[in-house]
Amino acid sequence: MAILVIAEHSNGALAGATLNTVAAAQKIGGEIVVLVAGQGVAPVAEAAAKVAGVGKVLVADDAAYANLLPENVAPLIVGLAKGYSHVLAPATTNGKNYLPRVAALLDVEQISEIVEVVAADTFKRPIYAGNAIATVQSSAPVKVITVRATGFDAVAAEGGSAAIEPVSGTGDAGKSAFVGEELATSDRPELTAAKIVISGGRGLQNGDNFKHLYALADKLGAAVGASRAAVDAGFVPNDMQVGQTGKIVAPQLYIAVGISGAIQHLAGMKDSKVIVAINKDEDAPIFQVADYGLVADLFEAVPELEKLV
Amino acid sequence: MKILVAVKRVVDYNVKVRVKADNSGVDLANVKMSMNPFCEIAVEEAVRLKEKGVASEIVVVTIGPAAAQEQLRTALALGADRALLVESGEELNSLAVAKLLKAVVDKEQPQLVILGKQSIDSDNNQTGQMLAALTGYAQGTFASKVEVAGDKLSVTREIDGGLQTVSLALPAVVTTDLRLNEPRYASLPNIMKAKKKPLETVTPDALGVSLASTLKTVRVEAPAARSAGIKVGSVAELVEKLKNEAKVI
Ligand SMILES: Cc1cc2nc3c(=O)[nH]c(=O)nc-3n(C[C@H](O)[C@H](O)[C@H](O)COP(=O)(O)OP(=O)(O)OC[C@H]3O[C@@H](n4cnc5c(N)ncnc54)[C@H](O)[C@@H]3O)c2cc1C
Ligand SMILES: Nc1ncnc2c1ncn2[C@@H]1O[C@H](COP(=O)(O)O)[C@@H](O)[C@H]1O
Numbered sequence: 264m265a266i267l268v269i270a271e272h273s274n275g276a277l278a279g280a281t282l283n284t285v286a287a288a289q290k291i292g293g294e295i296v297v298l299v300a301g302q303g304v305a306p307v308a309e310a311a312a313k314v315a316g317v318g319k320v321l322v323a324d325d326a327a328y329a330n331l332l333p334e335n336v337a338p339l340i341v342g343l344a345k346g347y348s349h350v351l352a353p354a355t356t357n358g359k360n361y362l363p364r365v366a367a368l369l370d371v372e373q374i375s376e377i378v379e380v381v382a383a384d385t386f387k388r389p390i391y392a393g394n395a396i397a398t399v400q401s402s403a404p405v406k407v408i409t410v411r412a413t414g415f416d417a418v419a420a421e422g423g424s425a426a427i428e429p430v431s432g433t434g435d436a437g438k439s440a441f442v443g444e445e446l447a448t449s450d451r452p453e454l455t456a457a458k459i460v461i462s463g464g465r466g467l468q469n470g471d472n473f474k475h476l477y478a479l480a481d482k483l484g485a486a487v488g489a490s491r492a493a494v495d496a497g498f499v500p501n502d503m504q505v506g507q508t509g510k511i512v513a514p515q516l517y518i519a520v521g522i523s524g525a526i527q528h529l530a531g532m533k534d535s536k537v538i539v540a541i542n543k544d545e546d547a548p549i550f551q552v553a554d555y556g557l558v559a560d561l562f563e564a565v566p567e568l569e570k571l572v
Numbered sequence: 573m574k575i576l577v578a579v580k581r582v583v584d585y586n587v588k589v590r591v592k593a594d595n596s597g598v599d600l601a602n603v604k605m606s607m608n609p610f611c612e613i614a615v616e617e618a619v620r621l622k623e624k625g626v627a628s629e630i631v632v633v634t635i636g637p638a639a640a641q642e643q644l645r646t647a648l649a650l651g652a653d654r655a656l657l658v659e660s661g662e663e664l665n666s667l668a669v670a671k672l673l674k675a676v677v678d679k680e681q682p683q684l685v686i687l688g689k690q691s692i693d694s695d696n697n698q699t700g701q702m703l704a705a706l707t708g709y710a711q712g713t714f715a716s717k718v719e720v721a722g723d724k725l726s727v728t729r730e731i732d733g734g735l736q737t738v739s740l741a742l743p744a745v746v747t748t749d750l751r752l753n754e755p756r757y758a759s760l761p762n763i764m765k766a767k768k769k770p771l772e773t774v775t776p777d778a779l780g781v782s783l784a785s786t787l788k789t790v791r792v793e794a795p796a797a798r799s800a801g802i803k804v805g806s807v808a809e810l811v812e813k814l815k816n817e818a819k820v821i
Contacts, residue, residue, distance in 0.1 A: 273733065330736070330738075332738070333701065333704075333711055333713075334710050334711070337705065355732050356714060356729075356730070356731040356732045357731075357732075359697050359698075359701075359713070359714075360701065360711070360713050360714075361701075362698075362701075363666070363697070363698030363699075363700075363701035363702050363705070364701045364702070364704060364705040364711065365705075366667070366698070366702065366705075367667060367670060367701070367702035367703075367705035367706055368705050370667070371667070371786045372665050372666060372667045372785060372786050372787040373666070373667075373696075373698050373702075374787065375694075375695065375696050375697060375698060376695065385790070388695075389695065389795070390598075390693065390694055390695050390792070391583070391589045391598060391692070391693055391695070392692065392695070393795055394588060394589050394598075394794075394795065395589065395591050395598050395792050395793070395794065395795070396792070396793050396794070396795050397789050397791070397792050398789070398790050398791040398792070398793075399787055399788065399789050399790065400787070400788055400790050401786055401787050402786050402787075402788075403786035403787070437741070438708075438709070438710040438740065438741045439710040439711075439738055439739065439740050439741070440738065440739045441736070441737075441738055442726065442737040442738055442739050443736075443737050444731070444733070444734060444735060444736040444737065445734050445735045445736075446733040446734040447733060447734045455732075459820070459821070483821060491750060494750075494751070495750065495751065500734060500735075501716065501730045501734070501735070501749075501751060502730070502731070502732060502733055502734050507692070507695065508610075508689070508690055508692075508749075508750065510732070515820045516814070516818070516820040516821065526588055527585070533798065536820070537814070537818045537820050538798075538801070539810065539814070545803075550801075550803070552798050552801075553801045554798075554801035554802070554818065555801055555802060555803075555804050555810055555813055555814070555818075556801060556802070556803045556804065557803070557804050557806075557807065557810050558803065559807070564807050567807040568807050568810065568811065571807060571808060571811045572811060572814075572821055
């Protein structure tokens with residue numbers, strides 16, 4: 264049977280997390296059908312049709328699906344789901360919002376944030392902030408799954424030539440309305456897609472001091488993240504939080520600056536290839552996961568680092 | 573309006589759990605248990621809505637073992653009016669929990685149900701959304717601001733790109749994110765008072781809910797450990813290592 268992958272997209276572009284989700288679908292095996300739901304999403308559908316390994320693209324283009332409101336999108340997916348063995352969505356804030364609603368309407372459990380496909384019905388997923396990895400097996404007729412992007416290498420965005428087919432659902436359920444959004448704008452790479460991530464914690468003391476990290480990031484082409492403490496204190500916006508309950512990143516290089524290394528923070532970055540920690544406390548737990556630790560005052564070390572790279 | 577708050581008893585967030593030697597699960601013997609942090613935020617939000625005169629009654633519910641009465645008493649001490657324990661010895665999956673909560677919603681008819689966004693043990697992040705599906709209610713997940721305006725609820729949500737605001741028809745389900753509020757501590761007099769507040773116990777059977785699940789855990793293992801790193805003596809040495817040894821810059 265075929266696998267339905269729900270596309271993530273923003274501002275008329277297919278989001279990278281979709282490519283990791285298609286990769287997970289390939290590991291499961293079967294024809295891959297991508298659903299693009301939204302308004303004015305023809306360019307997204309065209310991009311999805313070019314993704315390597317995609318067999319067909321379904322497009323639900325309707326004002327009701329504009330902001331992927333779960334009250335409207337879940338019935339659309341449920342209407343399509345019956346013909347598929349699996350329904351996969353990226354574990355983004357969108358996927359985590361609508362997919363459990365789909366699962367409950369189908370009367371099946373959702374399998375959250377898989378990082379490995381063991382078999383078509385068996386998956387691995389982190390629990391307890393990544394302090395344990397559970398292998399779970401599903402007997403559901405349709406397996407409803409969110410995919411953690413860091414667990415699967417993205418498939419190529421080019422190389423496919425899938426057919427595009429329009430579909431429709433029940434439209435606006437009349438329960439919810441989009442009012443507005445405040446999106447962070449930045450010229451730096453997106454946190455979950457960047458090859459290098461530099462994160463700051465409470466040790467930065469205030470938002471203004473993040474300029475030291477931004478200067479270093481701009482030299483390295485890096486994204487900037489933060490600990491919960493830095494977000495809670497208002498130094499930086501919420502979308503920069505890395506951790507168990509924030510974003511999960513696994514870049515080539517992660518530099519933790521003024522971050523102690525609580526388990527909730529480690530949960531979001533400990534699968535990075537190389538970890539650097541800069542902290543003035545030599546006993547800080549972050550050093551236990553760091554490949555290279557530098558015991559130093561960040562206000563001296565970071566500007567010096569910026570000069571030397 | 574009446575508010576229903578769902579809270580879960582979980583391992584305390586400061587505990588670093590260990591996997592059992594037989595790989596059947598994590599070792600919870602003699603480990604400190606607490607209310608899930610996101611559920612504390614849910615209780616706090618309900619209490620604030622009551623203090624503002626928006627809410628008239630707060631009912632707190634948990635599904636779990638008899639020991640979960642402890643977390644219900646905590647919620648009562650924080651300001652909930654009465655508590656309900658749906659007693660179940662076995663670990664339930666989210667869909668079963670959502671079905672039990674749906675049965676409680678049918679009975680209590682709240683205008684607003686507040687849950688945490690995520691349990692810090694299962695890391696599922698799905699029960700609130702499932703409850704919204706089963707009740708047919710709108711859902712405001714990952715909330716950092718909640719405002720009641722007439723028969724509508726305005727919810728500001730923490731999303732990947734920043735913040736999003738939606739307007740929901742009531743009744744509705746809300747799940748809390750970290751920035752929604754900062755939970756208070758229970759005062760001693762309130763802890764004493766909570767002992768006298770009503771706490772009712774029911775069984776899943778009495779609610780007529782089947783606990784059958786499509787998901788089972790077959791094995792739990794420790795994550796791959798990172799090999800020990802080194803301390804560098806200077807920024808110059810760090811740069812040298814990153815360039816020539818790790819080759820990441
Ligand atoms: C339910 C829940 C969910 C959570 N989710 C997350 C999450 O997703 N992400 C997350 O990050 N946290 C999360 N946390 C919070 C986590 O437990 C920690 O509180 C948080 O990560 C601490 O942030 P921090 O390391 O910046 O601050 P601190 O622990 O205060 O550490 C600051 C560090 O900066 C160092 N420092 C200070 N000044 C300097 C200087 N001048 N130079 C060098 N070093 C300096 C100090 O030595 C210290 O190690 C969560 C907690 C809970 C309860
Ligand atoms: N056993 C339970 N009893 C009461 N509420 C629960 C239970 N399990 C989950 N919840 C609620 O659902 C939220 C999200 O949990 P989860 O979907 O398991 O991550 C929690 O923060 C609670 O508010």
